[in-house]
Amino acid sequence: MPEPEAPHSDDPAEIAGYTLIGRLGEGGQGTVHLATAADGTKVALKLLRADLVGDAEASQRFVREVALARRVAPFCTAQVLDTGLDGGRPYIVSEYVEGPTLAEVVRNEGPRTGASLHRLAISTVTALTAIHQAGVVHRDFKPSNVLLAADGPRVIDFGVAKALDLTSTLTAGVVGTPAFMAPEQFGDAVPGPSADMFAWAGTMLYAATGRYPFGQDSLPAVIGRILTAEPDAGRIEDPALRALVLDCLAKDPARRPGAGEALDRLLGMSPRATPRPVIGKRTMWIVAAAVTTALALTALALVLRAPATPRVTAASVSPSAKGTIAPSTRSFSVPSTTMRVYEAESDPIKMASYYGGNGVYVRQQGSMTFKRHKEFSHPYVPSPDGTRALALNNYSPDNGPKTVSIIDRPTGTKKVVTVSSERGVWAFAPRWSADGRYGLVTLSLPGASGDAWTKAGYAIVDIARATAREVEVEDAPGGLLRFFWVGDSVGMWAKDGTIRLYDLSGAYQRSLANGNPPEQMDNDPVSPDGTRFVARCALTGTDLCVHPVSGGGGAVTVPFTGERLVGWWDDDHLVVWRPKGDGYEIAVIDLSGERLRVLATTTDKTQGLFHFTRAAI
Template sequence: MTEAGGTRPDDPAEIAGYRLIGRLGEGGQGTVYLAVPAAGDDARVAVKLLRADLAGDAEAARRFVREVELARRVAPFCTAQVLATGLHEGRPYIVSEYVAGPTLAEVVRDEGPRTGASLHRLAIGTVTALAAIHQAGIVHRDFKPSNVLLAADGARVIDFGVARALDLTSTLTGGVIGTPAFMAPEQFGQASPGPPADLFAWAGTLVFAASGRYPFGNDHLPAVIGRILTAEPDAACVEDPALRALVLDCLAKDPARRPTAGAALARLLGMSPTATPVPPAQSAGPARSAEPAQSAAPLEVALPATGGGPGRVRRRASVRTGIAAAAVTTALALTALALSLGPPPATSRPPASSTPQRQPTPTATVAKPTTSFTVPSTEMQVYENETDPIKLVSYYGGNGVYIRQPDTRTFKRDKTYSHPYVPSPDGTKALVLNNYNPDDGPKTVTIVNRETGKKRPVLISGERGVWAYAPRWDLTGRFGLVTLSLPGATGGAWTRAGFAIVDIERGTARVVEVDDAPAGLLRFFWVGGSVGMWAEDGTIKLYDLNGVHRRSLTGAHAPEQMDDDPISPDRSRFVTRCAATGTDLCVRPLDGNGETVTVPFTGTRLLGWWDNDHLAVFVKKGEGFDLMVIDLTGTQVRRLASTAEKTPGLFHFTRAKI
């Protein structure tokens, strides 16, 4: 949060009974001041005083105030509450709560994208704010990352209540005011934007929060507008499938296809969207639009009302909003709004990723195995239940890869592949390497259609001396990831490392070298839209798809051996060793908010996550091993497999449909 600067000699000393104690910022619409009640109360507020030329004549200024007054009807949860409006020496002013906290734009810039539970909480808080704004008959019209403040008690939406007032009273704007990168297609035409435009901007803001990039770019204005009007949105960065589907629905070009804010909230809370009532603002005629009383937008654009092309661009200073602590907390507000929408179906519950902190799941929740079978060419016995969240799908048998046949417990050997064979998230395809050894020629990954058996080889590298291993799918099924060990200048292995990004639809691969990868064997893995790597400094480093380091997850000491990835199925937590020495495991929140859970563990090999509250680990038993499910207290609750072999082989379990 920007500290307030001092006031200037020509600034008012007092407005509407509030003493101005500093400037929070100045922009194209006016100046925002930090103020306190003149009577001596310490409660801070933000006072926005508009430019005199924006208000027009005296009658226009009064109309402006009447329009902005509507913003006071917005329920205060998840928003910066408008406290008062009026005229000061003929100039409109708006008094609102002061919120101490950075904008979403600043947090993503400084700390990186939001993922897992953090992104879900952001989605719920901000769409709740939009539902309240629309309920009051207002349309935001400038929803964007810089108009979302991340306060101590949750996300707050700011800058609503001004846009329609300016449209109706000012002769200087020349048309619609907004931020092009987050504007809906209809905002570039003559139609007055309604609540669906806010849902479009909300979805674009979530894409930004999850990736750090603008949903349709932020380069030349005509190009941005062209992509908004014609290009299909890309929400692959949103990891959770249900949230990603909601974001894509809200980015529909046709406003009629977008859900209402209430319906979007119902989906986030696990309710039936068909049972969600339409808020009055969307069923009782055109809603009024609003721009918040305080602004942090770096770019304001005035576009011609005819939609005939981009108009003038005005750069304005970053202005921070503020709000004192709200009387109603975000959690209570969410509950109240959820109740107003009606009870959820008996079988539904909120998504797991919206729960910030869990207690270890009781042992009884893990179903006991109902069948068992012996894995061919091994000494392993597998114990399985039809409802198990992960199942054995492939393994390396010494003379080829054994692949489980669909809907059976039969495994078929394929000598042309090297381990592992990895199904896509929806189970329709698989990735498998032709070889990993650098002496076996070019490195190729094959995309297998599991329904038809059709195979599509993709060349990764023809360079000699390359090792390739650990193919991985991103959650969308659009991209694959293959870890590479690249030969050094003298031809030695394990001196350079990188990864290949496989475009599944195009059937192409691109090699990316990572400069600071440690020597020796490692595996790259997906963390949302980023690529993660265990680093030697006890962190997981996250890279973009060009190999540029973006941020790190601390307290992440690599397990001695881990077959799967460290990220939990709901993408809210990750598992690591607690310290550089020792074997105990630590489960940490991916967004850094919440407590770390220590899981006592004495083994050395970790298969990965069983479900969101259990891990799968190898436990020494006599000369062999048991593969066990343990809860987050370290208690063994279920046997997955057992083997008499002194060294368990390479086995791959999948969450996809077998």
Template sequence: MPDLAGLRPGDPATVGAYGLSGRLGEGGQGIVYLATAPDGTKVALKLLRADLAGDAEASERFVREVAMARRVAPFCTAQVVETGLYGGRPYIVSEYIDGPTLADVVRRQGPRTGTSLHRLAIGTITALVAIHQAGIVHRDFKPSNVLLASDGPRVIDFGIARALDLSSTLTVAVIGTPSYMAPEQLTQSNPGPRSDMFAWACTLLYAASGQPPFGQDSVPAVVNRIMHTEADTGSIADPALRALVTECLAKDPAGRPSASDALMRLLGHAPAPAPRTASSGQRLPGVRGSGLLQEGSAAAGPHTPTTGSHMAAGPHTTAGPQEGAGPYAGAGPYAGAGSQAAHPHVGAGPYAAAGPHAPGRQARPGPHTWPTRRRRTGWVVTAVVSGALTLVAATALVAVRLSEGSGGGGTTPTSTAAQVATSAPATTPTTAPATRPAIRSIALPGTSVRVEERAGDPMELVSYTLDSGKRLYVRQHATGAFTADSRYFEYALDPRTGRALATDADYTTDGYATVSIVDHATGGRRAIRLSPRPVFPTTPRWSPDGKYGLVTLFKGAENNTVEYGYGIVDVTYEKGRVFEIKEQGAGKWRFFWDAGGQAVGTWVGDRMTFYDLNGRLVRTLRDVGAPVWVEGDDVSPTGSRFLAHCTTDATTLCARSTSGGGADAVTIPFAAVRLIGWWDDEHLAVWRIKDKGYEAVVIDLKGQVSRVLATAAEKAEFDKMGFRFARVPA
């Protein structure tokens, strides 16, 4: 266990909901405390210096900016749990890792060699893959930000660098530690992911030699060496690892490999690539997404043998889409019609569901073996909500930069009765995805709709429903083709993990509605019992970090339904919880995730209400416009804005700050009949009337159209369709 010092006079006894028991460390940013969560879990709580985040507005901007830290996949990283403000000072709560830093171990025990060094290399690069695929650049990767836990190395302090750079009042201070900074960090205000590869190589050389490769004397001397001299890599005995580290130390970021490519080489899956452009970033075929991260995480753990010059880490994984930033873009609910087991009608037209499925039309498929997954002990899975809409962060240190320029109650149903593993339909492929053309036009089966896709699009269509939900079509993993799947009402894919959250077409024999966690590549699923009839789930949506699923609950039968509340699905433990919200109208506009994944929100009249993951009301936003139906992301990818109608006449859209302030609302002069959601932080994807049908277009925040995404020739057909887009991994 890391050294623990007692609390000092002036230290708070509690911060938010956390009780402090001692000091784990103190640095330039603030103090790190050992704390205890309300459920008894140990966590690490960092209370930042007030001057780092600036005034109250800057502090709020800080916690919004670091929201993406929760989107980092839990592979070889210390997960961020919560962040908030205490007396105007930002605090950050993260998973407590019981282990020393790499810097401490090297100082006390000497350099790492052989298998130990290989495992360190694989674990730390796996963490960088997860961090980069969440759209984050660490910018302060160094030995003291690597913890050596019993199950392998863990990287900490990711996600705060950009936030401090944007919000700090220290005009001469920037993010990074000179001995581990890439050349471009010394001259650019916004370095890219390849700067982390330079820092990773420096950290490996420190582990292998016991000394920073460019020294640690005066800042000017260190900077001069980084800019103009080559590091000595002779302390790394293995030729393959030494060659990789040497490439990562290239002065030009274009000459460095990406984290994904480096990990594949360490795992023995790819030959050494030729230098590529810094913007390349494409992944090599074979191991992708969560499969690559799982393999890297396993190889970094204890008792993993080596093979030749690379770590052996199991079979060459092909299943699973790429990891990426941003949550799944969910769509609105569409119930069906028909049999006694059907979920009832909950609305009609383009802004609501339009009738039930007929879930009794097929028997449940036979058994299927659910894929195994490695569970790491000690993960923090409790998320505690504080007052802001987006409260997530991690940490880094501050150093000097040289600049070229100037400045309700819940219930937990027993899940075992419904955990029935099922096989995929015969049409479900199990091979790796085929390469798709750069520009493609897709005619959706059974419709007049045509979708236009381009390589590099941040979103793509993954499923759709016809005839008010009577038929569901799901995009196949291997071919990209859409095929019918009668097992589910709705299908929400999270491409980062390769999992889908689906509302099942059947009830259990004892009358419970279920949702399934689906392996998108194989079609295998695990059904989780959720709510007793007549309460049923709609609108499945993934949390930003992919750990939880959200469904909106309705109660009733056929054409007589009312809002009931929401359900939370814990993917790790495969359990569901149901929360009844008694406020009239809560859930009519469906529930959605806040950007940090710590609360869920919904419109109630002209205000937005937010509830934590235990059913408690935690925040209300007033004077934020009028409700708008968003099929996908209500909140922008970076968590800074949400969408609303500016007024009740619904003639214009407003992009408003998630902090609740109305002064910075952006008015978008565009009359959209239906919103797909945020395309990126500066563009929306919307449907508008076109001739006798509709077309989906991308617009900027001034309402200017930049391209057409889809066309629907038949209005009556379109009005009974539902569309689910997912955010494509970066």
């Protein structure tokens, strides 16, 4: 787990008798705290959002379901120690495991190979064997739920996804992380242990390649590949492990090996055609043997490898992050500009809209053509699932309401929501929350010269209710820079060189150090997986630095000589705007500053605002 940060001002001193001593992380499900039990033992306490499980009866059902996880034998898992309700909010207490996640290690140190990958496979499938034997299905197995502790890998968060699915009023039946979900999780079938094996195989592919098994571009594209495409497992050198991973990625859950059979095959104790065994005493003997083997090998590996949480520098960026950008396969001119765009179908981001001075040009679905909309005043921003869009309607800052349209993309129908009626306020930069439940619109009241804010705030748009709440923050930043999402919080570039985080009501939460804003930034500074942000290394320099959102660890310095940053291409690459010959180019660079591909060229430095989207075009 990451290094804890200090408790926030609104954190309680204790929960259910556990004393809170720091925060380990925060996400869509709730907040994870480092705490101590009555005997002084350190534990990880996860306090879930109250709205995730609905009423009191649903909360009790959640607690009963999670309590099943306490039956899981502690083979390569972070043991669940306690669960209950505190003030109506469910909490889960588990063993505190020190060490980074598999996602962090692969991102910072590169893919796992050879014996390291085999140890990881044995330990994690051992954990799934124990989990399944207890009658529990993980349902959210992924690289960030595997901790690489000093005594070997540990699997965390098992059983939580199923409990949420059974009790939540918000999840609509699909719980998990789409990139690692099995095909049946997108349908009506109730996912069982075989879904965990699919996710396990995807996680092993990620560990071996540093890439998501079915890509990480738009959600519809990823789901489409999960349902129809076969991933490339050629980077797994061991033929037996490669065959097992491919078997576990079968589209038909009935064809996937169970955890016990997979463990047999990893230990060389079961031929490929052996029927799936029933988990029992024999399998648990194998589990014990696997744990002994894995721990012994891991101890040797720890002598040879770098510390678990090294300082990340440009030199330590994984070489696998280089050369993985697909070449462009098509190009088109952008109307009313001098820009030409070069793209490939597999690109994780594509141009969706831009402001051309006489209206907003919106890219038509499934094409490379744009349609002008005079009624909009800012780029049109598709939702994460691609079904809707947000667009600010034309307004006068000095009078009249500032409104945003929630647009149904297939039909074009709109719901118009007022985000501010205050005289003189500017409204711009609509943004979607990751779950698509909320919109975010930046509001500002410029000073007399128009180059600084005398008042700053934002509007939170409730998409389902088509309503908005205007929020004013205490400390206006120095320039016209937009608000943006940082997980469930709202971020703002502050005057003191930090990024200030607020909740949806405008209450200050904490600050991220090293938040020096770029000279100009078109999209947002937070990486797609939400773990890192990019900023200038110094307030007056041009080099970029990538920092963890958690506040721990070191920075990656990205050499850069331009002034304009577009945003993130994927979790390991940035998109920048920089001089080229007599004009300018928009290019993908890796975190060592190397240019990998050109996305667009133009001769006009003053080209207007534009938006690249991860949603389906």
